[in-house]
Amino acid sequence: GKSIQKRLASCVVSIIIASLLFFLILIMALSLSANASSKERTTRPIVTGTSVLGIKYDGGVMLAADTLCSYGSMAKYKDARRIHAIRKTLVGGGGEYSDFQSVVQLLEAEALEDECTSASLYDTHSNNAKETWNYLRAVMYNRRNKMNPLWNDLVVAGMDAEGAPFLGWVDKIGTTFEDNLVATGFGSYLAIPLLREKYRPDLQEGEARALLEDCMRVLFYRDCRALNRIQIAKVDQEGDVLISEPYELDTQWDSASFVTPVADLEGDGGW
Amino acid sequence: MASSGSGYDLSSSTFSPDGRIFQVEYASKAVENSGTAIGILCKDGVVLGVNKPLLHKMLVPGSSQRIHTVSASSGVAMTGFIPDGRQVVNRAREEAANYKETYGSTIPPKILGDRMATYVHYFTLHGSLRPFGASCLVGGYDEVTQTPELYMVEPSGTTYSYYACAAGKGRQPAKTELEKLDLSKTPITCEEAVKQICRIIYMLHDESKDKPFELELSWLSEATQWKHKGVPKDVIASSVEWAKAQLEEEEDDDEEDGMEE
Numbered sequence: 001g002k003s004i005q006k007r008l009a010s011c012v013v014s015i016i017i018a019s020l021l022f023f024l025i026l027i028m029a030l031s032l033s034a035n036a037s038s039k040e041r042t043t044r045p046i047v048t049g050t051s052v053l054g055i056k057y058d059g060g061v062m063l064a065a066d067t068l069c070s071y072g073s074m075a076k077y078k079d080a081r082r083i084h085a086i087r088k089t090l091v092g093g094g095g096e097y098s099d100f101q102s103v104v105q106l107l108e109a110e111a112l113e114d115e116c117t118s119a120s121l122y123d124t125h126s127n128n129a130k131e132t133w134n135y136l137r138a139v140m141y142n143r144r145n146k147m148n149p150l151w152n153d154l155v156v157a158g159m160d161a162e163g164a165p166f167l168g169w170v171d172k173i174g175t176t177f178e179d180n181l182v183a184t185g186f187g188s189y190l191a192i193p194l195l196r197e198k199y200r201p202d203l204q205e206g207e208a209r210a211l212l213e214d215c216m217r218v219l220f221y222r223d224c225r226a227l228n229r230i231q232i233a234k235v236d237q238e239g240d241v242l243i244s245e246p247y248e249l250d251t252q253w254d255s256a257s258f259v260t261p262v263a264d265l266e267g268d269g270g271w
Numbered sequence: 272m273a274s275s276g277s278g279y280d281l282s283s284s285t286f287s288p289d290g291r292i293f294q295v296e297y298a299s300k301a302v303e304n305s306g307t308a309i310g311i312l313c314k315d316g317v318v319l320g321v322n323k324p325l326l327h328k329m330l331v332p333g334s335s336q337r338i339h340t341v342s343a344s345s346g347v348a349m350t351g352f353i354p355d356g357r358q359v360v361n362r363a364r365e366e367a368a369n370y371k372e373t374y375g376s377t378i379p380p381k382i383l384g385d386r387m388a389t390y391v392h393y394f395t396l397h398g399s400l401r402p403f404g405a406s407c408l409v410g411g412y413d414e415v416t417q418t419p420e421l422y423m424v425e426p427s428g429t430t431y432s433y434y435a436c437a438a439g440k441g442r443q444p445a446k447t448e449l450e451k452l453d454l455s456k457t458p459i460t461c462e463e464a465v466k467q468i469c470r471i472i473y474m475l476h477d478e479s480k481d482k483p484f485e486l487e488l489s490w491l492s493e494a495t496q497w498k499h500k501g502v503p504k505d506v507i508a509s510s511v512e513w514a515k516a517q518l519e520e521e522e523d524d525d526e527e528d529g530m531e532e
Contacts, residue, residue: 109368116340116364120333121489121501 041148045096047071049082050225051187052092052155053215054167055195056180057208060236061157061165063090064212066220067246068227069097075227083233085241087111089129089158090233091136094184095172096151103150106139107132129158129235133168133176141174149173153184158235165237183215186223191215205234217249284398294402295395298426301404302351306484307439307475308337309468310348310408311449312421314458316492317410318502319348320468322439322476323485338489338501342367343377345411346489346499347387350439351426356405359424362390363409380411384422384430392428402426406438410489412497419491434458441475448474461492462510465502469514486511 052065069077082100083092086107093100115124127135133156143149149172160166168178181195198211209232220228228251233243253259262269279285280293287293306322321337337356338348341363349356366386370378378386387407394400409422423436434454437445448471452459459467465488472486488502 105372109372112343112371113364113368116342116367118340120336121338121340121487121499122504 041146042096042099042151045099045151047076047097048225049080049094049097049100050223051183051185051191051219052082052094052153053187053191053195053212054092054155054157054169054182055199055203055208055212056165056167057203057205058201059165059238060205060234061090061167062205062208062212062232062234063092063155063157064216064230064232065092065094066216066227066230068225068229070225073224075225078227078229079246081231081243083231083243085233085243086132087126088235088239088241089127089132089156090235090241090243091132092155092157092184092233093152095153099150099152100154103136103139103152103154107136110135128161129156129166130160130168130178132156132158133166133170133178136170137174137176140170140172144173155182155184157233158241159237163237165235186219186226187215190218190222194218205236213249217251220249220251282398283395283400283402292395292427295427298402298404299406302406302426302438303440303442305350305352305439306337307437307441307445307472308348308350308406308408309435309437309445309449309471310410310421310423310433311435311459311464311468312410312419312433312454313461313464313492315419315494316412316461316490316497317346317419317421318461318464318468318488318490319346319408319410320465320472320486320488321348321350322441322472323487324482325485326482332485336487338487339364340499341383341409342371342411342499344414344491344497344499345378345380345383345409346491348408348410348487348489349405351405352403353405355403356407359387359391359403359405359407363387363407366390377414378411379413379415380409380420380422381413381432383411384409384424384432387424388428388430391424391426395426395428408436408438410491410499412491414497419497441472444475445471461490461494462506465490465506466510466513469507469510470517473511473514473518 047069049069052063054063063083065082067079068075069080080097083090084104111126114126118124136154140150151172154170156168158166167182168176169182170176181199183191194215212232216230219226228249229246230249231244231246235241279287283292283294306324308321310319319338323337338346339360341347347360347363363383367378367383391403395402403426407424412419421433422430423433424430435449488507489499490502491497491499
């Protein structure tokens with residue numbers, strides 16, 4: 001009588017423990033399944049870069065970006081390098097800086113693998129700019145589909161397979177296009193109209209540089225997250241890939257609307 | 272010379288009574304049947320060379336690479352079962368890429384050799400796996416100590432650092448010739464090493480018995496900015512000419528000695 005009861009009791013206890021364990025494992029499995037949980041995906045950028053501009057000129061392609069990474073509204077890192085050269089291709093990025101660094105690391109690893117696994121010891125094939133642009137499209141779109149984007153707008157510049165200048169754009173959701181002139185962030189609103197006005201197929205290198213500097217100056221005046229310390233980078237058809245050292249643009253603040261901002265209005269311009 | 276094994280040679284996970292693992296020794300035999308590979312550590316870099324016998328007349332020259340780039344400044348030459356060797360090379364590439372991603376710098380050759388050794392050794396521990404039938408000569412440049420280094424990974428997983436090493440069919444005579452160079456006391460330059468490797472390979476090659484071969488050579492040195500590259504074809508051509516001339520001279524000397532006696 002008593003021993004049967006004991007056995008019954010121990011049976012019940014073991015059933016309870018088993019079912020508890022089962023539910024525990026079930027819950028764990030569900031949380032690790034397909035969709036990344038909200039602890040593991042990018043929902044907002046923290047350290048950000050602003051516009052990157054790009055334009056083709058006669059014999060090459062040129063990029064411009066400032067050297068600021070903002071921490072919200074704070075101008076925190078004033079010597080951030082937002083344009084990188086990977087072999088013969090330039091990549092510039094706005095948006096979350098850590099994601100941009102991750103993209104550069106990924107492209108460097110790809111380039112190294114290409115060099116190691118090339119067909120012979122004498123021929124080191126590396127991807128041209130157009131192939132890199134396409135590869136980034138695949139990467140960005142794939143991340144977007146997992147609801148965990150790399151929070152960047154990227155500009156890819158260099159030569160295509162035929163050796164003609166190439167300029168492409170990839171955004172955080174994997175949209176791509178290529179054009180003679182591109183811009184990310186505020187640049188797409190403020191700089192694109194200026195670039196379109198001045199662009200010609202036979203634009204010279206010096207003219208392209210002056211045009212980009214002018215656009216970067218306008219962006220510094222009007223984009224609250226921009227800096228007047230910029231870098232210019234180019235890839236030309238002779239195969240030179242150069243990124244300039246950062247330098248400061250001079251600015252003028254003696255325009256009437258800056259000096260007396262509320263000139264014609266009564267009061268202080270407020271409501 | 273080698274005892275028959277009789278029952279202790281069926282699996283890598285079995286020792287023989289006299290303390291040998293026969294499967295690993297048989298794997299080394301596979302290496303010994305294949306084209307000679309030679310590596311030389313020079314004062315300004317590392318040179319790797321492999322004798323690639325052209326087994327069929329219809330083989331396209333230059334296919335079936337024996338020397339592979341593994342990282343920005345490391346290269347691996349292999350001999351033995353080529354598919355086995357390729358597997359080890361692929362793993363070496365993964366290790367190098369992994370190291371770069373984790374630590375941000377190029378894998379030092381010592382650590383690369385170590386990782387390859389661990390990998391190759393793993394396959395000598397399990398009864399369900401067979402050892403790799405390939406030896407790998409690893410040449411690389413250490414950016415921290417700023418020295419070039421040369422390692423050889425054998426099918427048993429043994430890895431040593433060498434001034435010069437050889438594996439494959441002609442390794443014994445090759446080792447004898449390399450010892451004559453006395454590289455620990457009188458290191459040579461990479462150009463000189465290319466010539467010596469050509470000389471040794473051509474010396475070992477018997478026109479009547481052996482098949483025609485291709486000579487694959489690579490180096491990494493200050494001149495290549497420590498990048499692993501194929502030795503330029505014109506340098507190989509002139510080194511082969513020099514080697515052939517040297518060998519003819521030595522033959523003439525031998526003949527003269529013979530006549531004087």
